[in-house]
Amino acid sequence: MTAINERATAIRWIQDQIADYGLTLEELEAAGCFDPPPPPAPAPPPAVCYRNAEGLTWDGQGEMPSWLKRAVNAGQSVEFYRAG
Structure with missing residues (x-):
């Protein structure tokens, strides 16, 4: 049909x-x-995957933030900053 x-x-x-x-x-x-139908509910904020001691965060999407790049370039593992 x-x-x-x-x-x-x-x-x-x-x-x-x-x-x-x-x-x-x-x-x-x-x-x-x-x-008219109600507007869609706002999307939830992205989950924080990485966090440093200063409280800066990154959700793991897009380009790695400069604070995490600097840490990795200095020899720190990305996993050290994994939140959760």
């Missing part, structure tokens, strides 16, 4: 339900059927 046929079938079903239950446009509007 194509998207156009599915849409037409859905419209016919809605029309049948409206007729079967004697619904009016005003009743559907009052019930909020045409209200």
